[in-house]
Amino acid sequence: MFQKRFVALLMLLVLALPVLAACGGADATSTPESSNTGATEPTKAAEPTAAPTEAAAAPTEATEPTAEATAEATSEPSTGGNASDLRIGLVTDVGKVTDGTFNQYAYEGLKRAEKELGVKVDFIETVNPADYEKNIDQFASQGYDLVIGVGFLMGDAIKASAAKYPDINFAIVDSTYEETIPNVKGLVFSEDQAAFIVGALAASMSKTGQIGVVGGVEIPPVQKYVMGYEAGAKYVNPDIKVAKVYVPSFTDPAQGAEAAKNQIAEGADVIFGAGGQTGSGGIQSAADEGVYVLGVDQDEYYTTFKGGPAPKLLSSALKRVDNAVFDTIKELVDGKFQGGQYLGTAANGGVDYAPFHDTESEVPADVKAKLDEIKKGLADGTIETGVKLP
Amino acid sequence: MRFITRARAVGALGIVVSLVLMLAVNANLSTKLAEQRAAGSAKAPSSVWGYVSQLYIPEPKTPPGTPPVATIPLPTLGTVFFICVLLIAAGAFLIARNPERRGIGGYVSALIGFTFFVLLIWAVAGDRVDLADTLSRVVRVSTPLGLGALAGLVCERSGVVNIGIEGMMLTGACFGYIAALVVGNWFDAAGQAPVWFGVLIAVLTGGIMAALHALLSIRFKIDQIISGTVINIMAVGLTGYLRSNFIIKYDSPVKKPLNDLPIPGLSDIPLLGPVLFNHKPITYMMLLLVLIMHVLLFRTVWGLRTRAIGEHPKAADTVGIKVNRMRFWNVVIGGFLAGLAGAWFALEVTFRFDDLMTNGQGFIALAAMIFGKWTPLGAYGGALLFSSANALQLKVQNYDFALAPQFLQMLPYVVTIIVLAGVIGKARPPAAVGEPYDH
Numbered sequence: 001m002f003q004k005r006f007v008a009l010l011m012l013l014v015l016a017l018p019v020l021a022a023c024g025g026a027d028a029t030s031t032p033e034s035s036n037t038g039a040t041e042p043t044k045a046a047e048p049t050a051a052p053t054e055a056a057a058a059p060t061e062a063t064e065p066t067a068e069a070t071a072e073a074t075s076e077p078s079t080g081g082n083a084s085d086l087r088i089g090l091v092t093d094v095g096k097v098t099d100g101t102f103n104q105y106a107y108e109g110l111k112r113a114e115k116e117l118g119v120k121v122d123f124i125e126t127v128n129p130a131d132y133e134k135n136i137d138q139f140a141s142q143g144y145d146l147v148i149g150v151g152f153l154m155g156d157a158i159k160a161s162a163a164k165y166p167d168i169n170f171a172i173v174d175s176t177y178e179e180t181i182p183n184v185k186g187l188v189f190s191e192d193q194a195a196f197i198v199g200a201l202a203a204s205m206s207k208t209g210q211i212g213v214v215g216g217v218e219i220p221p222v223q224k225y226v227m228g229y230e231a232g233a234k235y236v237n238p239d240i241k242v243a244k245v246y247v248p249s250f251t252d253p254a255q256g257a258e259a260a261k262n263q264i265a266e267g268a269d270v271i272f273g274a275g276g277q278t279g280s281g282g283i284q285s286a287a288d289e290g291v292y293v294l295g296v297d298q299d300e301y302y303t304t305f306k307g308g309p310a311p312k313l314l315s316s317a318l319k320r321v322d323n324a325v326f327d328t329i330k331e332l333v334d335g336k337f338q339g340g341q342y343l344g345t346a347a348n349g350g351v352d353y354a355p356f357h358d359t360e361s362e363v364p365a366d367v368k369a370k371l372d373e374i375k376k377g378l379a380d381g382t383i384e385t386g387v388k389l390p
Numbered sequence: 391m392r393f394i395t396r397a398r399a400v401g402a403l404g405i406v407v408s409l410v411l412m413l414a415v416n417a418n419l420s421t422k423l424a425e426q427r428a429a430g431s432a433k434a435p436s437s438v439w440g441y442v443s444q445l446y447i448p449e450p451k452t453p454p455g456t457p458p459v460a461t462i463p464l465p466t467l468g469t470v471f472f473i474c475v476l477l478i479a480a481g482a483f484l485i486a487r488n489p490e491r492r493g494i495g496g497y498v499s500a501l502i503g504f505t506f507f508v509l510l511i512w513a514v515a516g517d518r519v520d521l522a523d524t525l526s527r528v529v530r531v532s533t534p535l536g537l538g539a540l541a542g543l544v545c546e547r548s549g550v551v552n553i554g555i556e557g558m559m560l561t562g563a564c565f566g567y568i569a570a571l572v573v574g575n576w577f578d579a580a581g582q583a584p585v586w587f588g589v590l591i592a593v594l595t596g597g598i599m600a601a602l603h604a605l606l607s608i609r610f611k612i613d614q615i616i617s618g619t620v621i622n623i624m625a626v627g628l629t630g631y632l633r634s635n636f637i638i639k640y641d642s643p644v645k646k647p648l649n650d651l652p653i654p655g656l657s658d659i660p661l662l663g664p665v666l667f668n669h670k671p672i673t674y675m676m677l678l679l680v681l682i683m684h685v686l687l688f689r690t691v692w693g694l695r696t697r698a699i700g701e702h703p704k705a706a707d708t709v710g711i712k713v714n715r716m717r718f719w720n721v722v723i724g725g726f727l728a729g730l731a732g733a734w735f736a737l738e739v740t741f742r743f744d745d746l747m748t749n750g751q752g753f754i755a756l757a758a759m760i761f762g763k764w765t766p767l768g769a770y771g772g773a774l775l776f777s778s779a780n781a782l783q784l785k786v787q788n789y790d791f792a793l794a795p796q797f798l799q800m801l802p803y804v805v806t807i808i809v810l811a812g813v814i815g816k817a818r819p820p821a822a823v824g825e826p827y828d829h
Contacts, residue, residue: 208455243788244790245784246795247784248799251749252747253735253744254739254749255784257740258531258784261523262785265520267454267455277747284740284741284742288646306645
C-alpha cells in the first residue's frame with residue numbers, strides 16, 4: 001500500500017520536472033535580444049557551454065524529459081521594402097540562442113538579416129529532440145517562407161517537413177542530403193580550411209616541433225578538422241610532428257584531458273581540441289599544464305574559458321554559421337534561393353579563425369601576417385588543404 | 391574426461407593470439423619499410439629487423455625534452471618474436487600437461503599483459519615512448535574504476551545489487567562542481583578550499599543517491615535492478631537540467647581543479663615516482679581505499695557481518711545482526727565511494743561539468759568488480775586491466791599506429807567476456823545478492 005503510494009509520488013515528481021524545465025526556458029527566451037542585435041562578428045557568448053561538433057549533441061538528447069518549446073515573435077517592426085513580407089523561422093537544436101554554440105551563431109545571422117534585409121524573424125528553442133518536427137511544423141504550417149533548422153540531428157525532420165510542405169523553403173545547418181531536395185538547402189562547412197589556418201598557427205608557435213590534436217568520435221567533420229590541422233601545420237613546417245588522438249565520445253572531458261597530457265608528455269607544445277566537450281576538456285587541462293591551445297567551432301574564449309582570462313588560448317577554428325544563415329536569407333530575399341548545398345569556405349566567409357584575445361601580444365606580427373596570407377590563399381584557391389576523406 | 395578442457399582452450403587461445411601478433415607485426419613492419427624506402431627516408435633501417443622501439447624513463451618533474459634517466463632500446467621484431475615464442479611454448483605446455491587449475495590464471499594474465507606490451511612496442515617501432523608517462527596514466531585513469539568497483543563491492547557483498555553507480559557518480563560530479571562554484575563565489579575565494587568543499591559535497595551527494603536506492607530496494611523491496619536504473623535515468627535528467635539552467639550561466643572565481651600533490655622525496659624516484667607518488671589527491675585516496683577495504687572486508691567484524699548478510703541473511707539475522715539496517719548503511723557507504731569517483735571527473739582531472747561526463751565508467755567498474763570476483767584487490771586488478779587498455783590506446787594513437795583505435799578500445803571488453811566465461815575459475819557472486827530480506 002505504502003509502496004504504491006510512494007511510486008505514485010515518484011512518478012508525479014518525474015512528471016513535474018519538465019514543467020520546471022519549461023518555466024526555465026520561457027524565462028530565458030524573454031531577454032535574449034538585448035545585446036547581440038545586428039552583430040556581424042560572432043559576439044560574446046553569455047554561457048560557457050562547450051561546443052558540440054555535429055553529432056556531439058546526440059548523447060545530451062536524452063537529458064530532457066519531455067517536450068516543451070517556446071515560440072516567441074520578435075516585436076521589432078520591420079523596416080519596409082518588399083522583403084518585409086518574408087517570414088523566416090529558426091528552430092534551434094537542444095539549447096538556447098544565447099548558449100555560445102552554433103545555436104547562437106545561427107541566431108545572430110538571423111538577427112543580422114532582420115536588421116539589414118528587413119525580413120521578419122521568429123525562433124523556437126528546442127528542448128527535446130523528439131520535438132524537432134513539431135517545432136518546424138509550427139513555422140511551416142503558418143506559411144513561413146523559410147524555416148532554418150540547426151544541427152545535423154535535425155536532418156530527418158527537415159527532410160520530412162520539406163516533403164510535407166513542398167511550397168516552403170528549408171535550410172539546415174551542418175547537414176546535407178545525397179540527392180538534392182528542391183526546397184532544402186544544406187549549410188555545411190569546410191572544417192579542413194578552418195583547421196588548416198589554426199594548424200599553421202600551431203606550427204608557427206611550437207618550439208619543440210611537435211603539436212597535438214584531440215579529436216572526438218572519428219566521423220567526417222572531426223576527421224576533416226584533424227587532417228586539415230595536420231596539413232596546415234606541415235604547410236608552415238614540413239618537419240613538424242603531429243600527434244593525433246580520437247576519443248570515442250564527444251562528452252568525455254576526462255579522457256580528453258588525459259589524451260592532451262599524453263601528447264604533452266611526448267613533447268607537444270600546442271594542442272588543438274576538436275571534439276566537443278572532450279576536446280574542450282583536453283585544451284582546458286593542457287592550458288593548465290602551460291602549453292598553448294586552440295579551440296574549435298566557436299570562439300572557446302567565451303565558452304570553455306568563460307570569457308577569460310585565457311593566457312594560453314591562441315585562437316579557435318570557427319564555423320561561421322551566422323554568415324551561412326545570413327547568406328541563405330539574402331538569397332531568398334534576392335529571389336535566388338535554390339535547393340542544394342551551401343559550403344562555407346574561407347572564400348565566402350563561412351570559416352575563419354577567432355581573435356587571439358589574451359595571447360594577442362605573444363603571437364608575433366609575422367605569424368599574424370602569415371595567417372592572413374593563408375586565409376587569403378585558401379579564399380582565392382592558391383592554397384589547397386589537400387584533405388580528402390578516405 | 392573431456393578432450394577440450396579449460397587449460398587446453400586457454401593454451402590454444404594463447405598460441406593463436408601469439409601467432410597472429412607475430413604475423414601482423416612482421417607484415418606491418420615490412421610494409422612500413424617498403425614505404426620508407428620508396429619515400430627515400432633516411433630513417434629506414436637496413437632490414438625489417440632493424441626497427442628499434444625505445445622506452446625511456448624521464449627525470450621526474452622536468453619538462454619534456456630533458457635528457458632521460460635511462461633509455462631501453464628494444465629491437466621491435468626481435469622482442470615481439472621472443473615474447474610470442476615464449477607464450478606459444480607456455481601454451482603448448484598447458485595443452486600437453488592439461489592441469490586442472492594451476493597455471494591457467496597466470497597464463498591468461500601473462501597473455502593479456504604481454505599482448506599490451508607487444509602492441510606498445512609495435513606502435514613505437516622506429517620511435518620512442520615515455521614509459522613513466524604511460525604507466526602513470528594507467529594508475530590515474532583507474533581512479534574512477536577502482537572507486538566504482540569498491541562501491542559496487544560493498545553493496546553486493548551485503549546482498550544489494552547496485553547498478554546505479556554510474557548515476558551516483560554523475561550526480562556527485564554535478565553537485566560537487568556546483569558546490570565548488572557557489573562557495574567560491576560566496577567567499578570570493580579562487581583557491582583550493584572551494585574545490586575541496588566540492589569534493590565533500592560530491593561524496594555526500596553520492597551517499598544521498600545511494601540512500602534513495604537503499605530506501606527503494608531495502609525498505610520498499612523494489613527490484614534492485616529497477617531501482618538502480620531509476621537512479622541512473624534520474625541522474626541524467628537532473629544533472630542535465632541543472633547544467634543547462636544553472637551551471638552554464640553561473641560565473642565563479644574558481645576555475646582550477648585540485649592541484650598535483652607530489653609526495654616529497656618519493657616522487658623524485660625515476661619511474662616509480664611519477665607512476666605512484668605524483669598524483670592528485672583522489673587517486674591516492676583510491677589506492678588507499680582499495681587496501682583499507684580489503685582489510686576491512688576480510689579482517690574485521692564489520693567485514694564478516696557484511697559478507698554474512700550477503701551470503702546468508704537468515705543465518706546472520708539469527709545471530710542478532712540487523713540485516714536490513716546494515717544493508718542500508720553499506721549501500722550508503724558505496725554511494726560515498728561513487729560520489730568520490732564523481733568528484734574525480736568534475737574536480738580533479740578537469741574542472742568542469744558536462745552532461746554524461748562519466749561515460750559509462752560506473753558500469754565498467756561493475757565489470758571490474760566481477761572480474762576481481764568481488765574482492766577489493768581483485769577488483770582493482772580488473773580496473774587496471776581496463777585502464778591499461780585505455781592508456782595504451784591513447785598512447786599508440788600518437789604514433790600513426792596500424793591498428794584502428796576502435797580495435798584497442800574494444801580489447802578490455804573482449805578480455806572481460808573471456809574471463810566471465812569462466813576461464814579463470816568461476817566468478818561466484820554473493821549467494822543472497824539481489825534478494826530483499828524479510829524477517
